[in-house]
Amino acid sequence: MDFHFTAGTLPLLVSMPHAGTEIPADIAATMTPAALRKADTDWHLPELYAFARELGASTIAGRWSRYVIDLNRPPEDTNLYPGLDTTGLCPLDTFAREPLYQPGHAPDDDEVQRRLARYWQPYHAQLRGELDRLLHLHGRVVLWEAHSIASVVPRFFEGRLPDLNFGTAGGTSCAPGLADAVTALARASAYTVAVNGRFKGGHITRHYGRPEQGIHALQLEMCQDTYMDEAPPFAYRPDRAAQVQPLLGRMLRAAAEWTAAAGPAT
Template sequence: MNPVEVTRGESPVVLGLPHTGTHVPQDIRARLNARGKGLSDTDWNIHKLYDGLLEGVTTVRATFHRYVIDANRDPSGQSLYPGQNTTGLVPLTDFDGEAIWDEPPSGGEVEYRRETWHAPYHAALDAELERVKAIHGVAILYDCHSIRSHIPFLFEGTLPDFNIGTNEGATCAPAVAEAVDATCRAAEGYSCVMNGRFKGGWTTRHYGRPAEGLHAIQMELAQSTYMEESPPWPYLHERAGALRPHLADILKRLDDLGRSGALS
């Protein structure tokens, strides 16, 4: 199975979708325990939520599940959030801190998975960012994520609706962060935070090089904004329908910014 699906457009905006895939090869699935086979930490329905919001946008979507290998983790295995509970390159637990494997992968198998799944996803993402940068002089990576709004193992209390990550401003020009933040704060009935619990994963930090014309920003949505946060994880059309115009506004503002020359 192809580890990555790419849809090409001419916008300066590229959507990264590292966690919506649910494919787990049979030999790997057989080693997951019953809890792991539930795939609960999927970014459920995110590709559906963003579909059609910006004409000409490029999308790069991982088809494999994050339990195979996490496309948004440092391939070296280094933690994104030292000292905090998190999951690794190949998670050994789910977001609730519970074991997901009957037989965890060995170091050699992790490396095989990195080469087979993680590396092709990032090769495709890098190629698309360079392609749109060649067109516009800049590229804006908008990394699409979602997570349950209440996970005590990872954070206290209830997560805000919009969680914007720029690694404390390092991964994009201020104008990019301001465009996203302003749209979120103007969205009536929703809460937001900049660089709160989620400051941007490895993808955002790796590709965000504003001095080179590569801007990256992560959006971690609380899943309560568009779906039911329990199996079978249904997409709630009315709730999603209320959210989608705000996401469309964000992408349109980024598209306009990328085309304006203001980031060059």
């Protein structure tokens, strides 16, 4: 399978498109040692969010590394942050600007299209299908886009990123009441919080978030040092995870409860 999926019963789908670590052998053979370190992975998110399945949420996590193809970029590869630096659909370098491919081996247009069909489309087909299933069952559904990133990445932002970075595409991908219910819990915690700051939500949040149709999408980009070591070998830290997981659980429950209380979309 090209993803790891579990169907739940709540009107809630947790999506982890950048959690994948695998690179097909034929692609790996063209890559640099920097690429094979896979530093820009959203490490350990399936483990961090394992409790979501116990809550009754559906979950989907990518299998393939974002270096193969980025599941959270639009298929036409437009820049989600015009005027700002970002990586593309089939990235050519790491967040630290290290080349991903050996000279002469960067994917051409035909290879990008092949990867779209082979690796990108299956994830999105499953995502779309599960959203439709939950929407049919409940009348509304929350798509929780789970991401993580190193707390300091000079290429994309100055200084240290806040611990919890929520994105709702500038307030368009979900109802204000949902965003308020979730972010109020975060602001009451010991963690620093930003809403629609440097990260406003990627392609999945922007594309699938259609509040008028009953689909409410919200992205959470977490600093990785809240639950893991940011330096290689990027170890999971159960002690840190245990501190943030209760908050994540409260926020996911609040999202599901808001959806149930709001009733079907009209």
